[in-house]
Amino acid sequence: MYVHTPTDTSNSLPSADKPVMRSAFFISDGTAITAETLGKSLLSQFGDVEFDIQIIPYVDTPESAYEAVKRINQAHHLTGLRPLVFDTIVSDHIREIINSADACNLDIYEGLITRIADEINHKPDPHAGIAHSKVDSDDYKSRIDAVHFALDNDDGARTTHYDGADIILVGLSRSGKTPTSLYLALQYGIRAANYPLTEEDLDTSSLPPALKAHKHKLFGLTIDTERLVRIRQERKAGSRYASLAQCQEEQRAIQAIYIAQKIPNLNVSEMSVEEIATRILQMTGLKRRIG
Amino acid sequence: MYVHTPTDTSNSLPSADKPVMRSAFFISDGTAITAETLGKSLLSQFGDVEFDIQIIPYVDTPESAYEAVKRINQAHHLTGLRPLVFDTIVSDHIREIINSADACNLDIYEGLITRIADEINHKPDPHAGIAHSKVDSDDYKSRIDAVHFALDNDDGARTTHYDGADIILVGLSRSGKTPTSLYLALQYGIRAANYPLTEEDLDTSSLPPALKAHKHKLFGLTIDTERLVRIRQERKAGSRYASLAQCQEEQRAIQAIYIAQKIPNLNVSEMSVEEIATRILQMTGLKRRIG
Numbered sequence: 001m002y003v004h005t006p007t008d009t010s011n012s013l014p015s016a017d018k019p020v021m022r023s024a025f026f027i028s029d030g031t032a033i034t035a036e037t038l039g040k041s042l043l044s045q046f047g048d049v050e051f052d053i054q055i056i057p058y059v060d061t062p063e064s065a066y067e068a069v070k071r072i073n074q075a076h077h078l079t080g081l082r083p084l085v086f087d088t089i090v091s092d093h094i095r096e097i098i099n100s101a102d103a104c105n106l107d108i109y110e111g112l113i114t115r116i117a118d119e120i121n122h123k124p125d126p127h128a129g130i131a132h133s134k135v136d137s138d139d140y141k142s143r144i145d146a147v148h149f150a151l152d153n154d155d156g157a158r159t160t161h162y163d164g165a166d167i168i169l170v171g172l173s174r175s176g177k178t179p180t181s182l183y184l185a186l187q188y189g190i191r192a193a194n195y196p197l198t199e200e201d202l203d204t205s206s207l208p209p210a211l212k213a214h215k216h217k218l219f220g221l222t223i224d225t226e227r228l229v230r231i232r233q234e235r236k237a238g239s240r241y242a243s244l245a246q247c248q249e250e251q252r253a254i255q256a257i258y259i260a261q262k263i264p265n266l267n268v269s270e271m272s273v274e275e276i277a278t279r280i281l282q283m284t285g286l287k288r289r290i291g
Numbered sequence: 292m293y294v295h296t297p298t299d300t301s302n303s304l305p306s307a308d309k310p311v312m313r314s315a316f317f318i319s320d321g322t323a324i325t326a327e328t329l330g331k332s333l334l335s336q337f338g339d340v341e342f343d344i345q346i347i348p349y350v351d352t353p354e355s356a357y358e359a360v361k362r363i364n365q366a367h368h369l370t371g372l373r374p375l376v377f378d379t380i381v382s383d384h385i386r387e388i389i390n391s392a393d394a395c396n397l398d399i400y401e402g403l404i405t406r407i408a409d410e411i412n413h414k415p416d417p418h419a420g421i422a423h424s425k426v427d428s429d430d431y432k433s434r435i436d437a438v439h440f441a442l443d444n445d446d447g448a449r450t451t452h453y454d455g456a457d458i459i460l461v462g463l464s465r466s467g468k469t470p471t472s473l474y475l476a477l478q479y480g481i482r483a484a485n486y487p488l489t490e491e492d493l494d495t496s497s498l499p500p501a502l503k504a505h506k507h508k509l510f511g512l513t514i515d516t517e518r519l520v521r522i523r524q525e526r527k528a529g530s531r532y533a534s535l536a537q538c539q540e541e542q543r544a545i546q547a548i549y550i551a552q553k554i555p556n557l558n559v560s561e562m563s564v565e566e567i568a569t570r571i572l573q574m575t576g577l578k579r580r581i582g
Contacts, residue, residue, distance in 0.1 A: 031565050037328040038325055038328070041325040046408070047416045088332060090336065106407065112397055113336055115395070116334070116375060120337065141525070143564070176435075179477065182477060282348060
């Protein structure tokens with residue numbers, strides 16, 4: 001998918017080299033994260049079709065709605081194809097303006113909100129909204145605290161605060177521990193430390209002393225050797241650290257530790273950070289602190 | 292909202308102290324992030340109603356689907372209220388099993404996929420999926436590189452790599468720069484450094500030398516004084532750093548710098564990290580490197 005940012009209003013006509021892509025708009029009165037998440041998920045069901053994505057957040061006034069309509073109609077004019085429009089706009093008035101564009105309107109909320117309202121026998125309150133709950137002070141604090149915890153306890157930097165950890169990710173260098181720790185913190189408020197098992201730790205099948213006392217909090221990330229070599233090569237090309245032999249040796253050693261110490265672990269080679277985090281929650285039963 | 296994790300199967304009957312909450316299930320054959328994002332966004336339209344949220348990812352076999360049905364029916368039985376079920380399951384067979392539960396089924400994909408297919412005249416491919424695109428190697432690398440860039444250039448730790456920065460967030464200590472940098476990296480692959488303007492920087496309305504050469508990349512975060520005091524008090528209660536007088540003084544000084552140096556800036560006091568990031572993209576026109 002090709003993603004336009006909101007200010008990218010380049011109007012160049014499609015050239016002969018570039019096939020015409022249908023435009024898809026994700027529009028919202030807020031961040032447009034919901035429209036984008038669902039819209040991309042739906043478009044991904046048409047795997048081989050390419051779309052020209054345009055995200056328009058904060059469409060919360062008639063003026064910004066008319067501006068969005070103008071962009072939608074331009075896209076139609078330039079491509080000759082009706083754009084797909086995914087919106088999550090709450091105001092009826094603003095939504096009507098968007099719906100006046102010459103497009104295929106996939107009004108995400110329409111219908112669903114009515115069905116929920118009927119089921120729970122309660123009228124929707126258009127002034128409510130999820131964004132508001134996100135700055136709720138407890139959640140905000142948990143999140144920020146978790147981010148700072150992840151930073152302070154990244155890469156085995158410090159091991160004295162493991163009492164406060166919800167989970168300690170272990171794995172070889174460059175197996176994805178750091179992004180996973182940060183994602184767990186930002187998304188779920190979970191306090192995740194991470195500790196790289198390096199050559200000296202791997203010489204024995206026992207755990208480093210810093211980890212022993214917290215064995216029940218350990219979770220291992222593993223990664224295919226081939227992928228590990230590639231990632232390390234990108235970082236330190238030609239080094240022993242990035243050699244196949246060294247990576248194979250470390251893999252054998254860490255598998256032995258996982259087995260001997262009964263550490264739950266996950267092969268993350270084909271996983272996005274989102275998937276790794278979701279699987280960890282599922283496998284460990286770890287509770288989110290926010291969200 | 293009260294969030295159950297997948298393994299939380301506590302079946303305690305509602306007590307007299309706790310009002311009965313209707314259950315809402317977010318179910319998917321993948322991470323369930325799409326179902327959760329949309330589901331929460333819809334439920335938030337009923338601001339004052341509380342729901343008991345249960346998220347069930349990776350429902351991709353008949354067995355796991357029957358297990359989910361069991362949990363849905365249990366929730367109905369325990370509360371006497373039909374649970375709301377939001378699912379984004381692609382397989383017709385698995386979806387039918389889920390739909391057999393005694394619940395209000397809000398099949399998110401149903402209808403929308405058909406409408407898109409009709410509009411673009413193309414059949415959906417149930418084997419495609421967004422998760423796959425996320426481990427695409429270019430995107431993966433951009434994301435991981437951006438995370439490491441944010442970590443290496445957090446909190447003014449290093450200022451020699453600003454040539455490689457897409458953006459440099461500035462602001463007072465504890466104004467939200469670090470979580471925002473990490474979110475920009477994880478979500479958009481944007482390389483965000485951050486630099487705290489401290490007392491010595493604030494003594495003059497000129498910029499610290501490290502920032503001068505990169506003035507066009509600077510973006511300021513501001514935060515209400517009252518909120519800043521509260522956040523700093525939580526960190527260092529009773530200190531001068533957390534005093535109202537000190538915060539007021541720093542606020543005056545940083546506003547003077549923003550004005551004198553024409554640095555675009557945003558008051559983030561009431562914003563979630565998601566909102567801050569979205570607004571920054573909107574205000575600066577900064578391009579996402581992924582997503």
